[in-house]
Amino acid sequence: MAQRQLVKDHIRQSILDAAADLLLTRGDSAIMADLANAAGIGRATLYRYFSTREELMSALSQAAIDDASARLEAADLEHVPVTEALARIFRAILACGAKFEFIRTEHEHLHLDKEDVDRRIGEPIRAVLRRGMEDGTLRSDLPLDVVSNLCGGLIIGAFRSLPFLENGVERVSAVATETLLKGLTAPSE
């Protein structure tokens, strides 16, 4: 019967993955029936796993945050040079796939902890950027918020570039990291 539980966990995970994908392409207009369908299960079954739409969304948000946060922690950002840390950040976030876009697009007008996102994802990234600004790797004549937003923009651009480069995450991360580093060195004038 431990077997059964394993299967259920797996299904639960499949639902979340499918939901992230579908919500990425269809947005909030994807209804419960669609989500069940995308996960390859019946609507009634979907409700057995997540008793309300709200609950599904929350679980998805939480899973997305956990995923990204875990990858960032595993990247051990504090103990490597800023250049390497930035590369790891891009790799970590891009590896989250559709879940990343879910956080980005939904967390604005959603039921879930903006604070949590900021604390566990935003802050670690900002810490690296701050360090880069202090040690001269990045220009320091701009507010951290600006640097941070430009970095975020590059992450979005990198994510959308995934389909256009071989070697997906690896190559795109490298390109984006390079762009950020070269783009945000001290002003030329």
Next chain:
Amino acid sequence: MAQRQLVKDHIRQSILDAAADLLLTRGDSAIMADLANAAGIGRATLYRYFSTREELMSALSQAAIDDASARLEAADLEHVPVTEALARIFRAILACGAKFEFIRTEHEHLHLDKEDVDRRIGEPIRAVLRRGMEDGTLRSDLPLDVVSNLCGGLIIGAFRSLPFLENGVERVSAVATETLLKGLTAPSE
């Protein structure tokens, strides 16, 4: 009675502006009553201007595209160096304000002409990037789509940076342009 018409035009414009703002912060969850409220008019009146939600959305999309497109045309991109053209692109898009974000966030799963957006906004921008890749201003070892997506990402980042810099559009455009130019020069290795 030409007077009356002027007032109506003005109200119509106010509705569109208010809608762009509200949809930017609240997303699709903003209902017709909210939109009427944000525009400072009654719900019934809103329906007199736009007889369905769909119609309002379409008008908003169209207004946003027209706005951005007009600014890009006015920028006379083909007849200035790539560096200047890029600066003008950032200024033009950022000047659109909330309408820009509306295009970006809604056009994915919306009723409106992705083709139109691509033809009148995407293509002029890509033309500049293509030119930059050909004349050596930008690195040419990446697919245009990647360069284009990274540029788009920077636009998003720049938009979000607006609140953090004095002189808003001007200063942010300059920073973003510089970042793009320095970031996407020929690879260093």
Next chain:
DNA sequence: CACTAGTGAGACTCTATCATCTCATTGAAA
């Protein structure tokens, strides 16, 4: 002043979607 276009408030209908429930079927465990 009288007239009319335009308005806001609010009652109303209709529909899509959420959520619940039942029941027959399936497939794994005993």
Next chain:
DNA sequence: TTTCAATGAGATGATAGAGTCTCACTAGTG
């Protein structure tokens, strides 16, 4: 083979939001 937890299909109820309509009110217009 028997048992039973889990499932899919589909009927059903509940509700939020779209869209319609009426009516009294207001502010420009002649």
